[in-house]
Amino acid sequence: MPKSRIRKKADFTPPPAKQAQAIKLGSRGWVAPVMLAMFVIGLAWIVVFYVTDGSLPINALDNWNIVVGFGFIAAGFGVSTQWK
Template sequence: MPKSRLRKKSDYTPPPPGGTAAVNLDAGRGWVAPLMLTMFLVGLAWIVVYYVTSAAWPIGSWGNWNILVGFGFIAAGFGVSTQWK
């Protein structure tokens, strides 16, 4: 059986100093987790206040739409969570 050829790997050469700077994509994402948790808690608090006060608060004239507003905050929290890395 014939012997296969050996492939020589090229040696690693580091990039020259002062070349292109590496971009840090994780910088500036510190706002995501606090905003996400805040929106979850606001939505939960909105729904709990609505039920505890027998639909008198947070906005009595909206009636059952208060539940939708609470779930809207929670859904927005999930939307913000897609930016979390």
């Protein structure tokens, strides 16, 4: 049986370099400012309630002012889920 010829390898040529594609983050630039604003508003609401001994921000709400403050903070965490 005839013996097959050995092929000579050509010099190695690396594959063409791929250009890195920019990652599109989307238009979510509003998320961070809104999230931080909600956190600060909630914290300020609770601090004002305690410092003024319950007469501010809304006197009629009584101790529910704390719930409103924590509601703003929770809304900030809700907005933070939109961050990409």
